[in-house]
Amino acid sequence: MTKYMLSVVGTVDDEMPSDEVMQEMYATVGRFNDKLTEAGKWVFGGGLAPIESSTTVDATGDKPTVTDGPFSEAKEFLGGFWIIEAADLDEALQWAKEGSAACGGAVEVRPFDDASQ
Amino acid sequence: MTALGADAVADVVRAEYGRVVAGLIRRFGDIQLAEDALGEALVIALERWPQDGVPPNPAGWLTTTAHRKALDHLRREKVRDEKYAEAAMLTDDTIPEPTGPVTDDRLRLIFTCCHPALAEPARVALTLRLLGGLTVAEIANAFLVPETTMAQRITRAKAKIAKARIPYRIPDQADIAERLEGVLAVLYLVYNEGYLSSSADNADRQDLAEEAIRLTRAVRSISSGIGSPPEVDGLLALMLLSQARRPARIAAGGSLVTLDEQDRTRWDADLIDEGHALVRECLRRNAPGPYQIQAAIQAVHTDALDASLTDWAQIAALYDQLMVLQPTxxxxxxxxxxxxxxxxxxxxxxxxxxxxxxxxxxxxxxxxxxxxxxxxxxxxxxxxxxxxxxxxxxxxxxxxxxxxxxxxxxxxxxxxxx
Structure with missing residues (x-):
C-alpha cells in the first residue's frame, strides 16, 4: 500500500457557491468519505477554511517570523484534501475520479515519498 | 554454438531485449533494477559471445544472467529487504514461454509504458527503449530532440512509474477501453521506426516492425472483450500491407526502391491477403478512422499488379477523407x-x-x-x-x-x- 494525497485545488477567482449547493456538496463528500472508510482506504481528509485565514511561519532564519496570509502569491491554493491508502496509482486515480465528482473540483493525485512512510 | 562478430552479437541482443527486460520487470517489479541487471548481463555477453559463440537460447541465457545480477543488487542494498524476499521466491531460471496474449509480459509492459499518467512523448520513448531495445541516442534522433533531453524524459517517466506506483499488470476491460487509443498510437510509431529506421546504421529494423505487428495482434485479441474496435483492425492491416512490400523495398545494393519501381511479384501474397480481408471487414463495419483509411490506401496500392494500374482517383478520395480526420x-x-x-x-x-x-x-x-x-x-x-x-x-x-x-x-x- 502507498499513501496518496488527493488535493482539491481552488483559485482566488472561484465564486462562493450558494448555501444550498454547499450543503449538497457536503452530503456527497460525506458519502464518499464513508465509502473510503468502509473500504479501509481512509487515512485523513477535510476541507480547509478560506485562504484569508492562513498564517505563514518561517523558522529557517535566526529568528522565527510570523506573517499574515499564504506562503505563495499564486492564484491557486489548496482547498481541501484526502490522504488515502491505495495499492497502486490506478486505484488512487479511481478514488480521485469519485472524489472529484463528489466535491466538484479537479483533484491532484500525488504519492507520498517512500522514505517518509 | 557459433562464433559471431560483435555487431552480430549486438543484433541478437537488441532483438531479445524487449522480451528479456519485460520478464525481469514482471519478476522484480522494478524497471530500473531490471534494466541495470540486463545491462550487466549484456556487458558479459559482448565479452564472451564473440569468442565462445552465442548460446543456443540467447534470451534464456540473458534472463538467467540478469536475474542473478538483479539478486546481487538486492543483496547489496539491504534497504530493499522486502523485495529481496519476494524475488528469492522466484529463483527459478526457466525461460518464460510466450503463453498467449493475457500472460504476455511485453503486453503488460506496453500498457504500463502507455499509462495515461505519463505524458505522450514519454510513452513512446519508454516503449521504444524497453520493448524495442533502442538506445537513448536512437530515440532522441527519431524525435529530433537532443540526447540529454530524451535521457531526462525517460528517466523522469521511469521515476514516476516507481514513485507513483503505476502498476505493471494485465489491464482489465475498462483500462483497455480507456488506453487503447494511446497504445495504438505508440505501436504505430514503433512500426514506423521499424519500417524506416531513423538511425544511420540500418535501413529498417525488422525486429521492431515484427514486434509492433506481434503486439498489435495481441492487443487485438485482448480488445475483443470490448468489441474489438475497428481501428485496431485498421492498424494491423496497415502494418501487414506495408510489411508485405518489404521483400521488394530495398535493392541488393541497400538503396530504397520506391513503390512505382518495386518488383510486385516479390510482395508477400499471404500478408496482402490477410491485410485485404481486414480492410474489407473494416469497410463492412463502416466506422472509419485514420488507421483504417490509411490501410485502405495501402489496399488500393497492393491491389494493382502494376504501378500503372494504380487507382489514383480512389487514393486521392481516401486522402480527402483522411484530411477531414487528420488535417496535418x-x-x-x-x-x-x-x-x-x-x-x-x-x-x-x-x-x-x-x-x-x-x-x-x-x-x-x-x-x-x-x-x-x-x-x-x-x-x-x-x-x-x-x-x-x-x-x-x-x-x-x-x-x-x-x-x-x-x-x-x-x-x-x-x-x-x-
Missing part, C-alpha cells in the same frame, strides 16, 4: 503525391510548396521528384541535396543520391547536344 501537413503531402498523378506535377508542386515541412526528408524528396518531372533540373538537384541532408537513413540516402545522379551534372546538361 504530412497527410496533405501524401495527398499531393496522388494529385500529381491525377492533375499533373505542376498542380501538386503548388500544394507541396505551401506546406513548408523543411525538416522532413519526404517533403524535400517529393518536391525534388515533382521538379524533376517538370524539367527544372537545377531546382530538383537542390531539393535532392536538402532531402539527403535531412535524413540519416542509409537506404533513403542511397536512393536520393542515385536520383540526383540520374539528373546528370549541371555542366554536362548544358554541354549536351542530345
Amino acid at each position: 501537413p504530412i497527410v496533405a503531402l501524401n495527398r499531393a503525391v496522388a494529385v500529381a498523378e491525377l492533375d499533373g506535377p505542376h498542380v501538386a508542386l503548388a500544394v507541396v510548396d505551401g506546406l513548408k515541412l523543411t525538416a522532413y526528408a519526404p517533403w524535400h524528396a517529393t518536391r525534388a521528384d515533382l521538379l524533376r518531372r517538370l524539367g527544372r533540373e537545377d531546382d530538383a538537384r537542390r531539393a535532392y541535396a536538402a532531402a539527403i541532408a535531412t535524413t540519416e537513413n542509409p537506404a533513403e540516402r542511397a536512393w536520393l543520391a542515385s536520383r540526383r545522379e540520374s539528373l546528370g551534372g549541371p555542366t554536362s546538361r548544358r554541354g549536351s547536344r542530345a
Whole structure:
C-alpha cells in the first residue's frame, strides 16, 4: 500500500457557491468519505477554511517570523484534501475520479515519498 | 554454438531485449533494477559471445544472467529487504514461454509504458527503449530532440512509474477501453521506426516492425472483450500491407526502391491477403478512422499488379477523407503525391510548396521528384541535396543520391547536344 494525497485545488477567482449547493456538496463528500472508510482506504481528509485565514511561519532564519496570509502569491491554493491508502496509482486515480465528482473540483493525485512512510 | 562478430552479437541482443527486460520487470517489479541487471548481463555477453559463440537460447541465457545480477543488487542494498524476499521466491531460471496474449509480459509492459499518467512523448520513448531495445541516442534522433533531453524524459517517466506506483499488470476491460487509443498510437510509431529506421546504421529494423505487428495482434485479441474496435483492425492491416512490400523495398545494393519501381511479384501474397480481408471487414463495419483509411490506401496500392494500374482517383478520395480526420501537413503531402498523378506535377508542386515541412526528408524528396518531372533540373538537384541532408537513413540516402545522379551534372546538361 502507498499513501496518496488527493488535493482539491481552488483559485482566488472561484465564486462562493450558494448555501444550498454547499450543503449538497457536503452530503456527497460525506458519502464518499464513508465509502473510503468502509473500504479501509481512509487515512485523513477535510476541507480547509478560506485562504484569508492562513498564517505563514518561517523558522529557517535566526529568528522565527510570523506573517499574515499564504506562503505563495499564486492564484491557486489548496482547498481541501484526502490522504488515502491505495495499492497502486490506478486505484488512487479511481478514488480521485469519485472524489472529484463528489466535491466538484479537479483533484491532484500525488504519492507520498517512500522514505517518509 | 557459433562464433559471431560483435555487431552480430549486438543484433541478437537488441532483438531479445524487449522480451528479456519485460520478464525481469514482471519478476522484480522494478524497471530500473531490471534494466541495470540486463545491462550487466549484456556487458558479459559482448565479452564472451564473440569468442565462445552465442548460446543456443540467447534470451534464456540473458534472463538467467540478469536475474542473478538483479539478486546481487538486492543483496547489496539491504534497504530493499522486502523485495529481496519476494524475488528469492522466484529463483527459478526457466525461460518464460510466450503463453498467449493475457500472460504476455511485453503486453503488460506496453500498457504500463502507455499509462495515461505519463505524458505522450514519454510513452513512446519508454516503449521504444524497453520493448524495442533502442538506445537513448536512437530515440532522441527519431524525435529530433537532443540526447540529454530524451535521457531526462525517460528517466523522469521511469521515476514516476516507481514513485507513483503505476502498476505493471494485465489491464482489465475498462483500462483497455480507456488506453487503447494511446497504445495504438505508440505501436504505430514503433512500426514506423521499424519500417524506416531513423538511425544511420540500418535501413529498417525488422525486429521492431515484427514486434509492433506481434503486439498489435495481441492487443487485438485482448480488445475483443470490448468489441474489438475497428481501428485496431485498421492498424494491423496497415502494418501487414506495408510489411508485405518489404521483400521488394530495398535493392541488393541497400538503396530504397520506391513503390512505382518495386518488383510486385516479390510482395508477400499471404500478408496482402490477410491485410485485404481486414480492410474489407473494416469497410463492412463502416466506422472509419485514420488507421483504417490509411490501410485502405495501402489496399488500393497492393491491389494493382502494376504501378500503372494504380487507382489514383480512389487514393486521392481516401486522402480527402483522411484530411477531414487528420488535417496535418504530412497527410496533405501524401495527398499531393496522388494529385500529381491525377492533375499533373505542376498542380501538386503548388500544394507541396505551401506546406513548408523543411525538416522532413519526404517533403524535400517529393518536391525534388515533382521538379524533376517538370524539367527544372537545377531546382530538383537542390531539393535532392536538402532531402539527403535531412535524413540519416542509409537506404533513403542511397536512393536520393542515385536520383540526383540520374539528373546528370549541371555542366554536362548544358554541354549536351542530345
